[in-house]
Amino acid sequence: xxxxxxxxxxxxxxxxxxxxxxxxxEVVLIGAAFxxxxxxxxxxxxxxxxxxxxxxxxxxxxxxxxxYSALGDYxxxxxxxxxxxxxxxxxxxxxxxxxxxxxxxxxxxxxDSIKVVTSKELAEILxxxxxxxxx
Amino acid sequence: MKFGIQVxxxxxxxxxxxxxxxxxxxxxEAGHEIFRVFFYHDGVNNGTRYTTPPQDDxxxxxxxxxxxxxxxxxxxxxxxAAQRRGIVDEGEQERNGxxxxxxxxxxxxxxxxxxIEAGIQSERLVVFGD
Numbered sequence: 001x002x003x004x005x006x007x008x009x010x011x012x013x014x015x016x017x018x019x020x021x022x023x024x025x026e027v028v029l030i031g032a033a034f035x036x037x038x039x040x041x042x043x044x045x046x047x048x049x050x051x052x053x054x055x056x057x058x059x060x061x062x063x064x065x066x067x068y069s070a071l072g073d074y075x076x077x078x079x080x081x082x083x084x085x086x087x088x089x090x091x092x093x094x095x096x097x098x099x100x101x102x103x104x105x106x107x108x109x110x111x112d113s114i115k116v117v118t119s120k121e122l123a124e125i126l127x128x129x130x131x132x133x134x135x
Numbered sequence: 136m137k138f139g140i141q142v143x144x145x146x147x148x149x150x151x152x153x154x155x156x157x158x159x160x161x162x163x164e165a166g167h168e169i170f171r172v173f174f175y176h177d178g179v180n181n182g183t184r185y186t187t188p189p190q191d192d193x194x195x196x197x198x199x200x201x202x203x204x205x206x207x208x209x210x211x212x213x214x215x216a217a218q219r220r221g222i223v224d225e226g227e228q229e230r231n232g233x234x235x236x237x238x239x240x241x242x243x244x245x246x247x248x249x250x251i252e253a254g255i256q257s258e259r260l261v262v263f264g265d
Contacts, residue, residue, distance in 0.1 A: 003255055005254065005255055007251075007254060019176065019219075020143075020176060023175065023176055023215075023216060026215060026247065027175075027247055027250065027251075030246070030247040030248060030251070031247070031248075031250075031251045033248070034248070034251045034252075034255070036251070036254075036255065131254035131255075131260050132260070132262075133141065133250075133254070133260070133262060134262055134264075135143075
């Protein structure tokens, strides 16, 4: 399989309450081994998935949010967050996990993986994708 | 066109699996090819042969099995999602020391790589679910 395709994982649901977010992240991590051109989008309640300071002790389920920090090591460093979804929930980029990656084309400089985009910009990014997996 | 299909919901509770079934049938009738159907999340529940709906209801599991046999379609149940939800084939039964298995005919259990491969090999990946 030498073909490289543009894969985008669209995350639309809250991290807890249903398993979609966690099982979606499992796909992203496994999929990274296939060396495709991968990006992720967080929209609607999906933006809560990458919220800072998650604490699930009271609800008795695993807090899997630290796993997102590993995405940079898996070369998943194009993470789009929809601006409108943040605003509707009273959030800003400062409320989100500080997701970084090391840019091998820039002397391994540490850079931000998260980019806040408008829904119009996100639509354009989606338009360029070849495989869209929505969760 | 070559399609890959992802089914994210179980049968009956959610219409996604019947919609996927109808889509696959229509695609085949129109001369398209189905590279693979990949069952994820509660979608793995489409793959248990223990499903026994009332007689006047559609048996969705059997419908998938029949479709697989008739058109030689690859029905893949995600192993990680299956383990969480108790969908077991002979291999998994042995590996995990279970006292039986329940995988339906025409289905096989495999890894998430099969979903990514479906994305790479198909011209369109169509996701059924919420």
